[in-house]
Amino acid sequence: MLSDITIGQFFPGNSVLHRLDPRVKLILVFTYIVAVFIPDNWLGLALSVALLLVLIGLSRIPPKVMIKGLKPVLPLLAFTSLINIFYVKGTILAEFWIFKISLEGIYTALFIAVRILCLIAAGSLLTYTTSPTALTDALERIMSPLKVLHVPVHEIAMMMTIALRFIPTLIEETDKIMSAQKARGADMESGNLLHRVKALIPVLVPLFVSSFRRAYDLATAMECRCYHGGEGRTRLKQFHMVLADYIAVAVMLLLVVLMIMTNLFSSAVL
């Protein structure tokens, strides 16, 4: 049940994508997300979809998992598509009461839906192929120039690492407490809204209590090992860019250039 949530999950593996430098991956995913908004024509969009499909293939993440990860955004997708279908003006295909459906509307809706799917898929591909620790490490490195402005970069990264680390623990704990209360006859699956909210109290109170206990334990454990923040801290794993990383950057740059070209030479949809 709760443990079935796959967004943000990491799927250990040894594919090319898994082995890329996390800093490079993070920046490239960011670039890709921006790049998806460049093309205004089908050819450009097809390019970004094609690259994404190749990457999914390279990552060896089962397509089933990818699709399952996209499911939660479907309501959002349906909503934006509907709005687009009705709001974009153009050649009218059908008309009833105050609603008008235009051909351009359908095109726009489709175009934007594909864009959103690309965004989400790219984002989840990043988390599927990068361990949370690698991700926050990379983030810390990328943000490190901000230290000059007295941004507590290391502390932010440490907080993120801890938060990410405890998500599965908390999910497991919630599952356990829910089971225990269900075993005592708690009814969490039926009744009206008020009843259901009330039914959560026996789960939330123990969860809070144990979270605080865990936080204290963790703080003590960190202090016992002389943790005192980022000052002068060295790393076990240093990041090094290798050939594959440079190739990845080159491919992304090529994509951006191609997209800009399609904008110049292809007929626009938007």
Added chain:
Amino acid sequence: MAFIETKNCTVRYSPGTPFEKEALSAVSVTVEEGEFVGVIGHTGSGKSSFVQLLNGLLKPDDGVVLIDGKNIWENPKDIRFVRFQVGMVFQYPEHQLFEETVYKDIAFGPTNMGLSAEEVNERVLHAAQLVGLPQELLEKTPFELSGGEKRRAAIAGVLAMEPRVLILDEPTAGLDPQGREMILEVIGAYHRKKKATVLLVSHSMEDVARVADRVLVLNHGEVAMFEPTNMIFSRVQELESIGLTVPAITKICKGLREKGIALPDNIYTVEQAHAVLLSLLKGGDVRAV
């Protein structure tokens, strides 16, 4: 007659993902009414999954679970009523305490059963007495109690539902010897007074040896052995080959036997060893084999 019966029960976690794992493979077990069964196996052997099957917290992917001859998943909406019959005390049950007072927390289960206020009151007081919680603690918040008291309060919360089957998952974990002793006595008392069927999941061979009539040994999600307690602990080698130990006293007796002292091979409690050794010493009859 068989009170609890599982037929070819298989449980899989995260089916259809790279993390798929079979926790139980076609487990078929029958337990008689009023029996005291110890469930042992090392981490990941499927013992927690097995007991969660019995009160419907886990649904078998294949197979059926019968309680008192009835398939518990026959009507999924009635699964709560199964849970009233099959009480479950989880590992570290004190982590589930949530009410403002100990009294209210113990009353949570019986209240969920829809009992009248007097009935609930009676059961709470009875359960508190059974686990040895003094009256004045009942009005305190559960978070003020000591570790052992919290554990007993949590167990009382399940006993107050007066289930016909009581399942306990590592109820003595993390307690000092006195605390363990007390919990085991409480469980034994409930077993005798209510003629309840009890399943005790434990790592501690000493605990299981002391209280269980029969022992179910699970290994890699399969039933490795299911036999009366005195038979199980004579199979030292088999148990050790699946990574389990036997009670320390059984090991001592085995050592003595190897030194040539004639002791039976099914000693598994200190009391038994005490009696046998004493009679040997008194008779001056320490024969060499």
